[in-house]
Structure formats: C-alpha cells, structure tokens
Amino acid sequence: MKQKRSVFQAFTMIIQFGLNMIVPIVMCTLFGVWMGEKFxxxxxxxxxxxxxxxxxxxxxxxxxxxIYQNDNNDSKVK
Numbered sequence: 001m002k003q004k005r006s007v008f009q010a011f012t013m014i015i016q017f018g019l020n021m022i023v024p025i026v027m028c029t030l031f032g033v034w035m036g037e038k039f040x041x042x043x044x045x046x047x048x049x050x051x052x053x054x055x056x057x058x059x060x061x062x063x064x065x066x067i068y069q070n071d072n073n074d075s076k077v078k
Contacts, residue, residue: 013067020059028052 032048035041 016063017060020063021056024055025052
C-alpha cells in the first residue's frame with residue numbers, strides 16, 4: 001500500500017509541474033490575443049506569451065526548490 005501512495009504522489013507532482021507551466025502561458029497568450037484584437041496590435045501577443053513562459057519557469061523553479069529542500073531535510077532526519 002505504501003508503494004501505491006508514492007506512485008500517486010509522483011503522479012500528482014508531475015501534474016502540478018505541468019499545470020504550473022501551462023496555465024501562465026495559456027492565460028498570458030489569451031490575454032495577449034484579446035489585447036491585440038481590442039487595440040488592433042496583434043504583436044502584443046508575443047511579449048505576453050514570453051512573460052507567461054517566464055512565469056511558468058519561475059513557478060517550476062520554486063516548486064522544485066521546495067521539493068529539493070524537503071528531500072534534504074528528510075534525509076538529514078533519518
């Protein structure tokens with residue numbers, strides 16, 4: 001049963017990584033498309049897409065850093 005739990009935790013972590021990367025990209029891109037149509041400036045989508053990608057990478061970095069710190073703390077306790 002313990003192995004099943006670790007498989008579910010790993011699956012959950014993979015889903016979190018994907019969502020933390022995809023959501024900012026999609027949100028910024030959609031906002032860029034909307035702004036481009038509203039102000040007749042479709043080029044605005046590109047910087048907003050890049051901003052979303054940077055935000056996604058930042059989210060992933062922070063999440064990985066927390067996981068790495070927790071793993072180090074757990075290994076020191078044992």
